[in-house]
Structure formats: C-alpha cells, structure tokens
Amino acid sequence: MLSIDALRVAYGGAVEAVRGVSMDVPDGKVVAVLGSNGAGKSTLLRTISGTLSLHRGRVDAGSVRLDGADLVGRDPGKIVRLGVVQVPEGRRIFGRLTVEENLRAGGMASKDKSAKAAAQERVYDLFPVLKERTSQRGGLLSGGEQQMLAIGRALMASPKLLLLDEPSLGLAPRIIGQIGEVIAEINRQGTSVLLVEQNATMALGVADLAYVLDVGEVSLSGDARELARTDEVQRLYLGHESEAPQERTTAAPRKTLSRWTA
Amino acid sequence: MTQFLSLLVNGISLGTIYALIALGFVVIFKASEVVNFAHGSLLLLGAYVIAVTSDALGFLGAVLVGVAVTAVAAVLVERLVINRLRGAPVISLAIVTIGVDIIILTELVRRLGSDILNVPHPWAGESIRFAGVGISLNRGVAMVVAAVLIGLFFLAFKYSNWGVAMRASAEDGETAALMGIKQGQVSALAWVVAGVLAAVAALFLVGSPTPGVSPTVYAVALAAFPAAILGGLDSTGGALVGGLLIGIAETLATGYQDEMLFLGRGFGTVVPYIVMLVILLVRPSGLFGTRELTRV
Numbered sequence: 001m002l003s004i005d006a007l008r009v010a011y012g013g014a015v016e017a018v019r020g021v022s023m024d025v026p027d028g029k030v031v032a033v034l035g036s037n038g039a040g041k042s043t044l045l046r047t048i049s050g051t052l053s054l055h056r057g058r059v060d061a062g063s064v065r066l067d068g069a070d071l072v073g074r075d076p077g078k079i080v081r082l083g084v085v086q087v088p089e090g091r092r093i094f095g096r097l098t099v100e101e102n103l104r105a106g107g108m109a110s111k112d113k114s115a116k117a118a119a120q121e122r123v124y125d126l127f128p129v130l131k132e133r134t135s136q137r138g139g140l141l142s143g144g145e146q147q148m149l150a151i152g153r154a155l156m157a158s159p160k161l162l163l164l165d166e167p168s169l170g171l172a173p174r175i176i177g178q179i180g181e182v183i184a185e186i187n188r189q190g191t192s193v194l195l196v197e198q199n200a201t202m203a204l205g206v207a208d209l210a211y212v213l214d215v216g217e218v219s220l221s222g223d224a225r226e227l228a229r230t231d232e233v234q235r236l237y238l239g240h241e242s243e244a245p246q247e248r249t250t251a252a253p254r255k256t257l258s259r260w261t262a
Numbered sequence: 263m264t265q266f267l268s269l270l271v272n273g274i275s276l277g278t279i280y281a282l283i284a285l286g287f288v289v290i291f292k293a294s295e296v297v298n299f300a301h302g303s304l305l306l307l308g309a310y311v312i313a314v315t316s317d318a319l320g321f322l323g324a325v326l327v328g329v330a331v332t333a334v335a336a337v338l339v340e341r342l343v344i345n346r347l348r349g350a351p352v353i354s355l356a357i358v359t360i361g362v363d364i365i366i367l368t369e370l371v372r373r374l375g376s377d378i379l380n381v382p383h384p385w386a387g388e389s390i391r392f393a394g395v396g397i398s399l400n401r402g403v404a405m406v407v408a409a410v411l412i413g414l415f416f417l418a419f420k421y422s423n424w425g426v427a428m429r430a431s432a433e434d435g436e437t438a439a440l441m442g443i444k445q446g447q448v449s450a451l452a453w454v455v456a457g458v459l460a461a462v463a464a465l466f467l468v469g470s471p472t473p474g475v476s477p478t479v480y481a482v483a484l485a486a487f488p489a490a491i492l493g494g495l496d497s498t499g500g501a502l503v504g505g506l507l508i509g510i511a512e513t514l515a516t517g518y519q520d521e522m523l524f525l526g527r528g529f530g531t532v533v534p535y536i537v538m539l540v541i542l543l544v545r546p547s548g549l550f551g552t553r554e555l556t557r558v
Contacts (some may be wrong), residue, residue, distance in 0.1 A: 054436050077442030085440070092429050104431040108423065109442025157441065198545040 277509020494551020
C-alpha cells in the first residue's frame with residue numbers, strides 16, 4: 001500500500017532528519033516505527049502527510065508512494081482525499097470547537113455526505129464516550145478522551161491508511177492499553193496503520209511489522225514479535241537491562257508532557 | 263429623558279454599522295492573522311462605487327455593484343498581497359496593509375476631489391418618530407439590515423462548513439491542513455465576507471445624517487477599529503459588543519456636548535479612542551479576546 005524508498009529529508013537545507021529510509025506498509029497491516037527523540041519519526045510522518053513545507057523541510061531524494069502514486073509535493077488535502085490521514089502528535093484537537101465540530105472538521109476534505117454519516121457512526125461506535133459529549137468543547141475533555149477524539153476526527157475522512165504520531169503521549173497506562181485495543185479494532189475493520197511510538201510495549205503489541213529508526217536511519221526491521229525478542233530492542237525500548245536509566249536521561253526531553261514507558 | 267432615549271437609539275443604530283465593519287475586521291484577523299488597516303479605504307471604495315453607478319444602474323443595481331466591487335477588491339488584496347506573504351510576521355503584514363490602504367485612499371481622494379457625491383437612498387431625508395424619540399429613516403433601515411446580516415453571519419459562523427473550517431483553521435492551521443482544510447480558501451472567503459459587510463456599512467454611513475460620499479467617510483469608518491480592538495481582535499461577539507459600545511458612547515458624547523463644553527466641541531469623534539484606551543488599560547486583550555492572540 002505505502003512504500004517509502006531511499007527517502008532523504010532535510011530542514012532548512014541543512015539539518016538532515018531522515019537519511020535514506022526505506023519502509024513498506026502492506027495492505028491491512030499495522031506497522032510500528034520505534035525510535036527515540038530526534039530519530040526522524042515525526043519528519044517521516046510529515047513527509048507522508050504533506051505538511052513538511054509548513055516546517056521548512058524538503059525532500060532531497062527518494063519517494064513516497066501510495067499504491068504507486070507519488071505523494072511527495074502534493075498538498076495535504078489531496079493526500080487526505082487519496083486516503084492517508086494523520087493523527088498529529090500531542091493530539092492537537094480544536095479546543096474551542098465542540099466534539100461534534102471537531103469531527104466535522106475531520107470530514108472536511110470529502111463532499112460525500114453519506115460516507116461522512118457512516119464514518120461518524122463508526123466513530124461513535126468505537127468511542128461511545130464521544131457520543132455522550134457531542135456538544136462539549138474539545139478542550140474540556142480528559143487527555144484520553146482527547147486522544148480518542150483526535151483518532152475519531154481522522155477516521156471521519158474514511159482513511160485507507162491511518163498515520164498515528166505517538167498516541168500514547170502523556171496518557172495513563174490503563175488508557176494506553178485502551179488506545180492499543182482501539183488501534184487493533186480499527187485495523188480489523190480494514191484500515192492499515194502506521195504507528196509511530198516511543199512506547200514500545202504497546203506498539204509491538206499491536207503491530208505486525210516494526211522498524212527501529214536511529215538518527216534518521218533504519219537500524220532494525222522485521223516481524224514485530226521477533227523484533228520484541230531481540231537483545232537490542234529489549235535493552236533500548238523495553239527496559240530489560242541494568243543501565244536503562246542512563247540511556248534515557250542522555251536524550252534531552254523535548255516535550256513538556258510527561259510520558260509513560262513500560 | 264427623551265433626549266437621552268433619542269440619543270441612545272441613534273447610538274445603537276450607529277453602533278450596528280460599526281459592528282458590521284468591526285466584524286469584517288475580526289474575521290480577516292482570525293482567518294489570515296492580519297490586522298487589516300486597508301479596511302477603511304475598502305469601505306470608502308464601496309461608497310464611491312455605489313455613488314458613481316447609481317445614476318446609470320438605479321439604487322438597487324448600484325448597491326449590488328458596489329458590494330460586489332468591494333468584495334472583489336478585498337479578495338484581490340488577499341490573493342495578490344497577503345496570501346503571498348503567509349508566514350511573515352504579523353507586524354510586517356499590518357504595515358503592508360497600511361501601504362495598500364494609502365494607495366486605494368489616495369486614488370479615491372483624487373477622484374472625489376472636494377465633491378460630495380450623493381447616494382440616492384429611497385429613504386433619503388425621511389425620519390421616524392415614536393413617542394418623541396426621533397431617528398433618521400436611514401439609520402432605522404441600517405439597524406434592521408445590520409441586525410439581519412449580523413444574525414446571518416453568526417449562524418453561518420456557528421453552523422456552516424465555512425464557519426467550522428474557519429474556526430478550526432484559526433485555532434490550529436497546521437492541524438486543519440491535515441484534514442484537508444485549505445487555509446488559502448478559508449482566508450479568501452473571509453475577505454469576501456469582510457468586503458461585503460464593509461460595503462453594506464458604507465451604504466448606510468453615507469446616508470442621513472451624513473451628507474454623502476466624501477473623504478471624511480473614511481475617518482468615520484476608522485471608529486470601527488477601536489470597536490474591533492476593544493472587543494478583542496479575535497472575538498466576533500466582541501466586535502458586535504464593541505461596535506454598539508462605541509456607537510452609543512460617540513453619539514451620547516456628541517449629543518451632550520453643550521453640557522460638557524469644558525471638553526470643547528467635536529469631542530464625540532475622540533470618544534471611541536478614549537473608550538478603547540480605558541478598556542485596554544483594564545483588559546489588555548479586549549473584552550472577549552484571547553490573551554495570546556491579541557498581542558499584535
């Protein structure tokens with residue numbers, strides 16, 4: 001479905017954030033991308049969703065193809081209509097809009113009223129809590145509910161491929177478990193998922209395939225379950241080792257939200 | 263008491279006209295993040311076009327053409343200038359609109375010269391009286407039309423796709439882009455709406471008790487700036503309240519100037535700015551403004 005080939009992306013013509021990444025998201029699968037801060041995960045998603053130029057980033061080489069059609073250089077609206085929708089990092093729901101208006105904004109790219117009505121029903125089925133709060137302002141929801149709203153908003157465009165940027169960010173362990181189940185359910189309903197995460201336990205739990213990004217390059221890739229057993233992933237991402245704290249504190253925390261790691 | 267009521271009614275009617283102008287100003291600020299200083303000259307353009315085409319097209323035709331020309335002019339400013347400078351600092355954009363304003367205003371003043379063009383309102387010169395409270399028919403019609411337009415605007419802003427897209431885009435442009443909401447389109451539409459509202463305001467501003475279209479109309483339109491700013495630059499509700507507040511304050515100050523002669527004559531025109539200053543001293547982001555957004 002989505003295939004990325006030898007992609008190189010730089011910001012401001014100088015800082016190279018993605019250095020020759022190749023990656024495939026097969027039809028109907030969940031693919032996880034792991035990596036610490038600055039590994040190039042968000043850049044990768046921005047490139048796919050077409051918002052790179054808003055950050056003064058540029059694709060220097062390589063391609064991003066959806067079923068053969070090149071996505072590089074297309075505007076974000078066109079990419080949404082082709083069926084690729086991104087849930088941004090940190091949820092970014094519209095806090096002053098109601099839950100219903102947030103969902104409406106998510107369906108803005110399409111003119112198909114019946115498809116939107118069906119999508120809205122699907123969202124309310126997946127997240128009954130949103131249905132109880134349709135006229136409440138998004139900013140008044142809890143963190144977990146906001147993440148559900150962000151995912152629901154993306155589903156309003158009936159995507160073939162859903163891009164998730166760290167959905168576990170700042171959420172309690174129990175909620176992260178729910179988010180994992182929701183991702184699995186969305187995938188069961190036929191949507192492919194590209195899941196970018198720092199929470200390796202949740203990501204490797206739902207993913208079929210996984211890639212590990214390290215400073216802009218793919219350092220490991222393969223079947224998610226096999227990858228979870230490798231020493232490197234165990235040591236770096238699942239925390240089964242003695243020097244773990246040292247590894248984590250060396251990376252300066254970029255976000256103000258707290259993060260839960262297994 | 264009668265004088266007070268009469269002034270109050272006149273103030274409210276002037277206030278609704280200011281509210282029309284201020285709403286456009288706020289919509290543009292929300293959609294394009296531009297403080298549009300060219301708003302006054304766009305309004306004068308609308309008044310000018312209505313006045314010069316009314317002989318040939320009749321009153322209604324002239325109004326339609328005037329509204330259309332103003333809307334197109336507003337969109338041209340957005341497409342040719344503002345849209346190309348997206349991402350530039352707010353201050354630079356504001357200064358660019360001052361430049362646009364000077365260009366349009368200079369040309370209009372050249373064309374107007376010292377003439378006062380007359381707009382043949384069907385209700386010209388008439389006035390209505392009710393229990394001793396008098397108001398020119400022009401201002402009466404203005405109040406009704408403005409109330410309808412403002413009502414329609416708020417309905418569209420709340421319920422239409424454009425309204426939802428506009429509010430989403432104003433809150434978080436990048437995320438809105440991720441849902442396929444095009445900031446360019448939202449912004450262009452905002453300028454159209456602002457242009458239409460300004461032209462309608464112009465239609466009533468040049469009627470009784472104002473003599474007609476002359477460069478002084480521009481100065482009158484300027485009073486809508488404090489209305490938008492004191493309401494909170496990013497608040498549509500604030501624009502409405504601000505417009506009414508300024509309209510009433512200005513009319514009262516003008517009406518009671520004989521009782522306040524120590525302030526001198528013509529004090530009414532200064533009142534909008536004094537009201538704005540006082541409110542900003544107490545609430546720096548305006549009555550309903552969001553704190554961060556109004557730090558222009």
